[in-house]
Amino acid sequence: MKISDRLAALRLVLGGLLLFWLQLTLQLYRQIRDLGVIFSLTSQMWLLLFGLICLSGFGFALLLLTWTHHRRRMISLTSRFIQHLPAQKPVVIGLLLVLILAFSLFVLFPLGDFFNSAAFRWLLFGLIVTVVALLLRRTLPMANWLNILALALLIVGICYRVLQFLPDISLDPFSLNWSEASRYYYASLFFSEKIYGFAVPPSTLHPTRYWLQSLPFLLSTLPLWFHRAWQVFLWLACSLGAAWLLARRLKIASQTWLLLFLAWTFLFLWQGPVYYHLLVMVMLVLWGFDPRRFWRSLLIVALASA
Structure with missing residues (x-):
């Protein structure tokens, strides 16, 4: 592994966390200003702000050290720390699931109402991604650090997106x-x-949407929660299916890049989001269109346009 890769990853992590930390510090300052809290060394809000400023300064100093001769020592210390992490894949997978589940439940469910600050959530997200990246690095020692960071971001993002559906599968x-x-x-x-x-x-x-949703009605005894779970399945399956068909058409040879592309495309489709019944037409074209077979392509486009 090149020093430059590890150094770039270290700077990226420190810079990202510092940015989130500064955002949280600025938000607290604005809150103090808006509330008109008088400066006092006994004020909890001012003491908290002072602590955040000190930690921000410490983070900035660490980031600056990566441009000095101390950077090799910082990389060495990071590598030593990673060596003390568990390497068994079942343990790592379990830790990853616990971390991501805890983050998602913390943000999505009632406890998150007490921490609805975007700055705090971004900082928490950055910390979780960092820990996930370290655990992944322990199990994938030969992988590129930047790829590890990208994979960690995508894993946390996908799990968070999927867990957002938990309240939709309700018995209410x-x-x-x-x-x-x-x-x-x-x-x-x-x-x-x-x-x-x-x-x-x-x-x-x-x-198209209602036909897809109608399939559980083939069995008239299915409860309401099953219909809700079926709709969640449609959201996830159609997004993942469109991502897979696009990846297949692009003929991505590398397994690593294929997984990264699938994960990124899945999340990209959720920016809107793109409704699952609209993705059916996309999947039809991605699956069946062939510029060398005119009549087949014409039929596929006609079906997708119907």
Whole structure:
């Protein structure tokens, strides 16, 4: 492993954490200013701000040291620390799951209401990513450090995104949002005669979505939580399916880059997010379009456009 790779990763981690820490410090200062808290050495808020400033200075000093002759020693100390981490993959995987689950539950569930500061959450996210990267490095000693950091970011991001669906798989008999009941009603219309005893034409609004959602109605005894879980599955499966089909079309040979690309594309689709029933058309084109086979491609495009 080149020194330059490890040095770049070290600077990136220290710089990122310092940025998040400064953001938290600035936010606390603004809160003190807006509340009109008078400066006092006995004020908890001012003492906390002073502590944050000191730690920010310490972090800045560490970052500056990476441009001095001490950088080799810093890299050596980091390597020694990593050697003391567990190397067994089951243990590492368990620790990764615990860390990411704890972060997600902390942010997403009621406890997160007490720490709704974006700066605090970004700092916590950065710390979790750093720990995950160190654990990954222990199990992948030959991997490039920057790839390790990218993988850690993607792992934490994907797990956080997936765990956000946990509240959606609920036993609550009432609607979880303003349109949930109508979604299931429109889906049920594909089997209206079986369910309601008379035929009702399906909705012309988002027919692909409601057809996909209607599949659990094939078994009339399935509970509400299963329908909710099925919709979560559709969100995840369609996003991952589109990412995989795009990766296959790009013919990414390296397994490492393939995994990174799949993870990044999965998260990229969630920026909107892109609704799963719209990804069906994307997947059709990615799967079946072939510029060398005109009629097949025409049929695929026609199906995707229907």
